[in-house]
Amino acid sequence: MSIQARRERERAKREKLIITAARELAEAEGWEAVTTRRLAERVEYSQPVLYSHFKNKGAIMVAVAVEGFADLAGEMRAARAAAPDVRRALAEVGAAYTAFADRHPVLYDVMFNQAVDLPFATADAPAALHAGFDELAEAVSPHAGGDDLGLLTETFWAGLHGLVTLTRGARLPREAHQRRLELLLARFTR
Amino acid sequence: MSIQARRERERAKREKLIITAARELAEAEGWEAVTTRRLAERVEYSQPVLYSHFKNKGAIMVAVAVEGFADLAGEMRAARAAAPDVRRALAEVGAAYTAFADRHPVLYDVMFNQAVDLPFATADAPAALHAGFDELAEAVSPHAGGDDLGLLTETFWAGLHGLVTLTRGARLPREAHQRRLELLLARFTR
DNA sequence: CAGGAATGCTAGCGCTGCTAGGATTCAGTC
DNA sequence: GACTGAATCCTAGCAGCGCTAGCATTCCTG
Numbered sequence: 001m002s003i004q005a006r007r008e009r010e011r012a013k014r015e016k017l018i019i020t021a022a023r024e025l026a027e028a029e030g031w032e033a034v035t036t037r038r039l040a041e042r043v044e045y046s047q048p049v050l051y052s053h054f055k056n057k058g059a060i061m062v063a064v065a066v067e068g069f070a071d072l073a074g075e076m077r078a079a080r081a082a083a084p085d086v087r088r089a090l091a092e093v094g095a096a097y098t099a100f101a102d103r104h105p106v107l108y109d110v111m112f113n114q115a116v117d118l119p120f121a122t123a124d125a126p127a128a129l130h131a132g133f134d135e136l137a138e139a140v141s142p143h144a145g146g147d148d149l150g151l152l153t154e155t156f157w158a159g160l161h162g163l164v165t166l167t168r169g170a171r172l173p174r175e176a177h178q179r180r181l182e183l184l185l186a187r188f189t190r
Numbered sequence: 191m192s193i194q195a196r197r198e199r200e201r202a203k204r205e206k207l208i209i210t211a212a213r214e215l216a217e218a219e220g221w222e223a224v225t226t227r228r229l230a231e232r233v234e235y236s237q238p239v240l241y242s243h244f245k246n247k248g249a250i251m252v253a254v255a256v257e258g259f260a261d262l263a264g265e266m267r268a269a270r271a272a273a274p275d276v277r278r279a280l281a282e283v284g285a286a287y288t289a290f291a292d293r294h295p296v297l298y299d300v301m302f303n304q305a306v307d308l309p310f311a312t313a314d315a316p317a318a319l320h321a322g323f324d325e326l327a328e329a330v331s332p333h334a335g336g337d338d339l340g341l342l343t344e345t346f347w348a349g350l351h352g353l354v355t356l357t358r359g360a361r362l363p364r365e366a367h368q369r370r371l372e373l374l375l376a377r378f379t380r
Numbered sequence: 381c382a383g384g385a386a387t388g389c390t391a392g393c394g395c396t397g398c399t400a401g402g403a404t405t406c407a408g409t410c
Numbered sequence: 411g412a413c414t415g416a417a418t419c420c421t422a423g424c425a426g427c428g429c430t431a432g433c434a435t436t437c438c439t440g
Contacts, residue, residue, distance in 0.1 A: 007386090036428060046389055048430075057428065112361065113303065121363045147373060154362055155353070155373045162352030163345070171302065172344055173311045183337060183345045187377040197417090226397060236420050238399075247397065 015053045017043050019063045026064065026106045031114070034061075061110050062118050066126045068107040072100050073132035080135060086142050091185050093139040094160055098181060101164040108168070112161060133157075143190040152188075159184045205243045207233050209253045216254065216296045221304070224251075252306050256316045258297040262290050263322035270325060276332050281375050283329040284350055288371060291354040298358070302351060323347070333380045342378075349374045 021042045025034050036057055040047045054060045079096035083089035101108040110116065119125045137153040144152050163180055166172040172180070211232045215224050226247055230237045244250045269286035273279035291298040300306065309315045327343040334342050353370055356362040362370070 035426080037426085047428090048390095049388065051429070052387085112356070112359070120359075120361045148369070151366055151370055152373055154356075154366075155349070155370045155377075158352030158356055158362070158370065158374070159345070159349040160352070161356055162348030162350070165355065166302070166344075166348055166351055169302070169310075171310045172348070176341055176344075179338075180341055180345045180348070183342055184348070187345075225395085227395090237397090238421095239419065241398070242418085 011053075014043070014045075014049075018050060018053060018060065019067065022060050023064045023067065023107070026110070027104070031061070031106055031109065058116050061114065062116050064107070065110045065116060065118065066128060068104065068111045069126055069128035069132055071104070071107070072097070072111070073128050073135060075100050076132060076135040076139075080139055087189075090139045090143060090156075090189060093136060094156075094181060094185055097136075097160050098164055098177070101168065105168055108164065113165060140188070143188060145190055156184075156188050159188070201243075204233070204235075204239075208240060208243060208250065209257065212250050213254045213257065213297070216300070217294070221251070221296055221299065248306050251300050251304065252308050254297070255300045255306060255308065256318060258294065258301045259316055259318035259322055261294070261297070262287070262301070263318050263325060265290050266322060266325040266329075270329055277379075280329045280333060280346075280379060283326060284346075284371060284375055287326075287350050288354055288367070291358065295358055298354065303355060330378070333378060335380055346374075346378050349378070 018039065022034055022039055025039060025042060034057075036047050036050055039060070040050055043049075050057075050060065054063070075096050076093050079092040080089045083092040120129065133153065136157055137149055140153045140156055141149055163172070163177065163184065167174055167177055208229070212224055212229055215229060215232060224247075226237050226240055229250070230240055233239075240247075240250065244253070265286050266283050269282040270279045273282040310319065323343065326347055327339055330343045330346055331339055353362070353367065353374065357364055357367055
């Protein structure tokens with residue numbers, strides 16, 4: 001019994017090691033540098049070991065993304081808690097969102113841009129994902145008026161996401177990001 | 191003189207053939223199916239011929255993207271022209287934008303999502319790109335109030351882009367797309 | 381101590397983007 | 411009309427990719 005428990009513990013530890021290594025490698029050199037060979041070398045195991053933990057490379061990226069959702073949700077929660085009042089929380093949460101994307105571009109990429117198969121708008125989506133959305137919804141709530149809160153939150157989220165991705169891909173100049181964010185907030189604040 | 195002219199004509203024709211083949215292959219089977227081998231086979235030349243026209247595969251994708259910008263700009267222009275009045279043009283243009291993304295997902299992908307190096311927010315960006323942005327700006331203009339038109343257009347564009355990409359990647363359920371678009375429009379209409 | 385399960389490696393498959401080098405075709409010259 | 415140089419285009423191959431079959435080895439169990 002105890003032996004098997006120890007083995008499972010070690011397996012879990014190694015799995016965490018793989019995820020961390022993938023994240024570090026991606027953050028240091030971008031996702032194109034995260035190959036199964038380099039990742040295996042970094043965790044000091046052979047390639048096939050990765051496949052005893054994950055179905056394929058995409059599953060490793062999903063695991064990193066899930067970590068990212070937890071981080072993002074935490075930062076939005078902190079931002080909302082630090083807001084001077086409920087009505088101004090939206091600005092704080094919005095700023096936290098874009099700041100997160102700015103600080104963790106590759107993380108944001110795998111969370112929202114890359115084509116990974118991960119359930120999103122369904123019940124079996126990761127808890128961290130729901131938590132993040134709920135934070136956003138709480139912040140939007142005072143400004144909803146008669147609109148459907150869920151849909152309005154999704155729409156505001158889309159606005160943030162659009163600003164973030166277009167800026168990140170150099171489709172929008174980075175310099176005026178703050179002013180665009182303010183414009184978006186003004187349109188969603190009542 | 192005339193011989194060289196004929197050669198250049200033939201070269202241009204073949205280049206166009208490559209771009210069209212790449213677009214068709216992508217639209218039929220997705221970008222991951224567009225490999226240099228399959229593309230070469232399709233145009234009935236060997237692989238190296240592709241590299242005598244384009245620096246690398248990314249340059250071919252950029253060429254397809256530029257075609258897409260022209261198409262999108264044209265559809266937005268048509269939508270704005272067909273609008274009953276200037277104030278309601280925004281809704282028509284917005285609908286045209288999301289409809290384009292819906293009908294040409296792989297084209298939209300290479301235009302706005304994939305990391306291709308193409309100048310965007312600078313003067314030497316493709317003319318079709320400027321044209322598209324100007325269409326959008328014209329539609330936004332009646333609702334700008336005291337806000338900077340350029341920045342407001344960029345922000346509205348970000349909203350559309352966010353809705354489109356999050357829906358396309360299944361981050362948002364497709365079903366309520368129309369209602370989210372209406373919410374966005376309501377927030378940007380005065 | 382023997383048998384069997386679990387573990388992790390080496391080696392390799394079929395694919396990718398891209399390129400070096402040589403064969404072939406073509407245009408202009410004597 | 412044969413010769414030369416340039417332009418054209420193909421064959422073959424490199425290094426790297428995600429992924430896996432099959433064999434050693436290690437470890438636990440009876």
